[in-house]
Amino acid sequence: ILTVDDDSGDGRASRLEWSCPSSGTYFVMVRHAQATRGTGCYALSIRAVQADDHGDDHLTATPVSPDGTGVSGYIEVPGDVDFFLFSAEANWSYLIRTARLTAEMDTVLVLYDLDGRTVLAEDDNSGGEGASRIEWSAPRSGTYFVAVRHASPEGTGGYELVIERTGYADDHGNDPPSATAVPTDGTLITGRIEVPGDLDYFSFPAKEGGEYTITTGELSPEMDTVLTLYGPDGRTVLAEDDNSGGGRASRIEWTCPASGRYFLAVRHARADGTGSYKLAISAVLRLREVGSFKPPGYALDIWVEGKFAYLVVGFFGLLVLDISDPAAPIQVGSYSTRDYARAVTVSGGYAYRADRGGGLVILDISDPMHPEEVAAFDTPGSAQDLFLSGGYAYVADSQGGLQIIDVSNPRSPRGVGSWATRGYAEGVYVSGRYAYLATGDVGLEIVDISDPTEPQGVGELDLPGEAHAVWVHGDYAYIAGGYRGLQVVDVSDPAGPELIGSLNTRGEAYGLFLAGSYLYLADYTAGLLVLSLADPAAPRPAAEFDTPGSAVAVFVSGDHAYVADREEGLRIIRLM
Template sequence: MMMMRGMTRSMRAAGLAMLFFLVACDWPLEVPAQVELVAPADGASMSLLPVVFSWQPGDDVAGYRLQLSANSGYTAVVADTSVSGTSVALAVTTDGTYYWRVRAMSSDSVWGSWSESRKVILRRFTIATTLSLPGYSHDIAIQSGRAYVAAGQAGLAVLDVLNPETPALLGQFMDSLNEAWGVAVRDSCAYLAYGYTELIVVDVRRPDSLRAFGELGYLQPGYGYDVAVSDTLVYVAAGAQFVRTNVADPRFPGLSFQYSYPRNCRGVVVEGSRGFVACEQLGVAGWRLDANPPVQVGSMDTPANARGLALLGDRLFIADGRGGLIVAEASDPAAITALGSLELNGYAQAVAVQDTLAFVACGSGGFAVVNVARPEQPRLAARLATPYAAAVAVDGRYVFGCDRDLGLVVIRME
């Protein structure tokens, strides 16, 4: 009491305020313990989506935050999600190496420290094997367990790919004066877009003794780059020409239609009455093939150089050089309409499609796998590095690519 009497009124007021503050304050809030990760294990390789991340539950925890990053410094975060449970499933879009971590939040909204960081590898597409081939490969077709490769100056190479991971060269056909650029196969015949000869028909019934038994050089010389077959008709993208040939008797191909373009015709795809020609700087031309003669009814310009084409139902897929991959609506060749596109590393020059995946040969950019389930928003699913990817085909679980340095490249879909 003597001490209180000796204090000034202001000192007493300050002391009471401090007392009330100490009484009102709670003890410091508890910080959640560091989360213990469960799965995937550090360095695990995954091939199925979605990837499920899980961890041990903590005490008095209201929720968790998971980060997934493309680098170990977490400066390239691809997923940052909060959940109340102890697991989360993420549909990671692109193959590669990722890092993940988790932290807990208490019921008082206090965040704990991050867990350890773990690495996880998403690998749905793997180069299973390669096989060196003669020449520079430009195109590839698959039929009944065999691969047919247009191998440039080395001509046509036929390979056994019945077991795709152990391919074997069966035979070779070569015209030393020309260069094989495109190949299509029907029954026992391989049709080659063969440079200045433009079209050569090769009997492939005996791969160990391949022989040409039909060819066509046109009245106005062109240069055969790509070829497509429909029933008894063969269509050739031949430089400054688009050509149709009747091969009812493949020993005697007969020219039935010829159209001149001011630019290079580099790719062709046909289905029923529809035809599409990739014309580099001129983009893509749409044709009605049931007209007599066939007639170009539409076109679509592209940002770069249209080189390769694939058709799946009403969707046209365009390998557009530096423009990457373009997906277009093409139910009517008179009204080709771009739906979406995706820039890709390298130079997109060939494309093949199966279900919701497009496979693109991108020159020095290797092979790209693109998810096209939503055509207006194509997404990169994987990139496989090779020296110079030139062509691609797909058959079931395997993708068969041509690389000018490696030869045949077999990619396995896990």
């Protein structure tokens, strides 16, 4: 007797499901459940079906080795699913595919997480001709599951499943050609030694004579880094360090012998070690004054375009300086003011000047030696600052709030919109569909300018100090807040700006300019302050230079910073 059943069929009927152990003739006996007195009629049916070769769920899954060995399978009946399990190691990559399909077969592969239920990946035909293919990296070590089914609910057919470990999910290249390029501003770069023997390569630009500090930090408990610095050939070792960074962290301080791109490798101190770390490369920024120009009045703003600097000098209007030799700037042109020149922006062969009581003045500077006024627009307030965007000039007009002027034809400007600010508008910056205004003792006001003819206030934030200037970078607005230093505001939601940080400065924060990952701040009596934005939410001092006057504005071009130093004119500072 191989098996017996009474009532597994419908009602009082019987049913046997049985897998044949070997070919041959077998016998079935039918009797009444009441053996001594029962009688009755019945119909007997015997149907042969192919036995299920692999389990239908993760609990009955067939183990498979991820070594590339194929495992045969068959979808015996419509709706059949074959489950498999395999062991995977964290951070390694795996190729899961079907092959050798029978003519009627079209596979679908589904990869499940450790729980056997959460789908991690699914594929139908990436393997070509009905076959499936999944390339995947294991997020953590453990047993994962794969299910194979037919793409058609009615389909059946045979296949071969192959699971192969192909390598590890490397976050950074293992040699100089595949090195990750990183900045030298102190930005934290996350890395991980995923498997024993892994190397992470990085590349960075360095200038001759530049001083650089290279560090690892925020190490995971099992991590112990070793830093190796290579020359531009990627082979010559210039420096190496294990634990100078304190604990298991590394630190290299290095002076660049010649300008070029250098390479850096991070590895674990132990041959069998793994773990995570953060890498930072910081150039030691040096500031040195190389030139200056002393005009007759107060230098209040500066713009650099090519080999010319446009210097705003209050009652004396606009001066044009040839700065081909930053050590010896020469005045080559000028244009007087209608009232009191306060700020300038240059674009498309024109200089746009905020002229306080004279409003907006537009000069043709196609010949920088002979600037010529081509138009003016008298604003209702006192024009303090301006920003050009999309054919419009956005003017911070003090008591006149925000004035929007169409300058698509610079020779015929026309006012199209305005917004009354709560405070006196002193500075303006436009980013996307919003104008950000520094409004004196009120703080920051944000205006939606998606329709310049109908600007709408959307958000504001009272700030300490006196907001003189604003610069927006990503989700952050940086406010020069006078004696209260720099204010950092999260403007990811323009309707709800939020103060998230501040930095007290030695002077009074007046002017701002952002270049690369540095924020340059004109700090009045304290001169020029350079801040690293490696963490944009938390600027940190990188360098400073005390100018002889009162720094109120700064413009950065190339490797020079041009500072409008009020009573001491223009100061030209080399960034080294």
